[in-house]
Amino acid sequence: MPSAPRVAARLAAAGCIAPDAEAALLLADTPGDDVLDARLVRREAGEPLEHIVGWASFAGRRVAVSPGVFVPRPRSEALVARALDLLAAAPPPRVAVDLCTGSGALAVVLAAALPDARVLAVDDDRRALDDARRNGAPLGVEVLEGDLDAPLPPDVRGAVAVLTAIVPYVPADELRYLPAEAREHEPRRALDGGPDGLDLLRRVAAAAPSLLRPGGHVLLEVAAHQAATATKVLELVGLARVAVGWDDDEITFVEGSAPGP
Ligand SMILES: C[S@@+](CC[C@H](N)C(=O)[O-])C[C@H]1O[C@@H](n2cnc3c(N)ncnc32)[C@H](O)[C@@H]1O
Known part of the structure; x- marks a missing residue:
């Protein structure tokens, strides 16, 4: 050697x-x-x-994490730490949903820390889903295939205490500036967020009010320059207590809560 x-x-x-x-x-x-x-x-x-x-x-x-699957980033760890705090503080039954789960990294962290929680994870990419199942199945994560919230079962709707999503959020015109590692080895579908990077975030925000239980929370990763627009998006769909989340001195996510207790 x-x-x-x-x-x-x-x-x-x-x-x-x-x-x-x-x-x-x-x-x-x-x-x-x-x-x-x-x-x-x-x-x-x-x-x-x-x-x-x-x-x-x-x-x-x-x-x-297999070739062709998005590599979980350290910048997402602040979001998952916040999600974990919120889920731990929620009264049972605790339901968490991770949309755009990729390898299932966030779902796995939540399920491992809170074994009594029901954790569901969704993606629409077969390679990502294989990894998510490999990572999540031993912890009881329910891994579902489909478009955003579409495959979620009816009993989860209106019952979610914490909804997380690290959607693709790179503006399409800025994909070319990404490091070659990302451009050449991660699927475009995992990165491309449309013209301003927020196409998928808007769709998740629109779905959030019907998924969250009263007082439930949604946490969505963004680039710092997208935070102002993303918080407006959350306010416009009727979420309350909308705020930005930080990782040290950088904004890395936005969060909002369903009205209620
Ligand atoms: C930025 S990656 C995040 C993956 C994972 N949450 C992580 O942090 O490692 C975005 C993921 O969203 C998935 N995705 C993109 N569009 C989707 C859609 N319409 N429905 C479900 N998943 C989607 C991609 O396949 C990819 O795995």
Whole structure:
């Protein structure tokens, strides 16, 4: 097995921004020299490390993520921490729904922390759904295939305590500025939010009032520059206590609550 400095040097030469950390992870996660070399070649070609090793670290958990599936981002951890607090504080029965679930990362964090909660997760991409089932099934997450809230069962409508969605929210014209790792290795459908990036967010917001129980919450990830428009969208659909959520000094999500207790 090559030494960590030699692996890090290859990664640095290929332009990786954290070569030492990536080298340590690759060496710890890779069974033998042949596999390591094949993995290094893939990484040098720009494939996301998470797709190569088959998992991502998210909110302290290891989440399976296959090639072609959106890689959960650290910037989503503040949103899921807030969702967890809100769900824990909700009186039972606790129902959480994660739309646009991808690998199921958010749903898994909620289900693992609150085993008595009913957690449902929806996506419309078969590869993402395979990962979501692999990650979520052992924790009882109900993974459903379809367009946004369409596949949710009737007994969940009006009963959701916490609704989360990390919709695609990159404005279509800005997709070309994304890092090549995202542009070339994640599906456009996971990234493209339409002209101002908020097409899907508007659809989730419109569905939220009929999904949430009185006092239930919706949390939606945005880029900081979209927060003002996104909060107006939440207000216009009739949600109350609309606010922005922060991760350190950056706005990363918006939230609103259904009127009620
Ligand atoms: C930005 S990714 C977020 C994935 C996951 N929540 C995460 O943070 O890792 C957006 C996801 O939305 C899914 N998606 C896009 N449009 C959808 C739609 N109309 N209905 C259901 N899922 C959709 C994509 O397949 C993708 O998995």
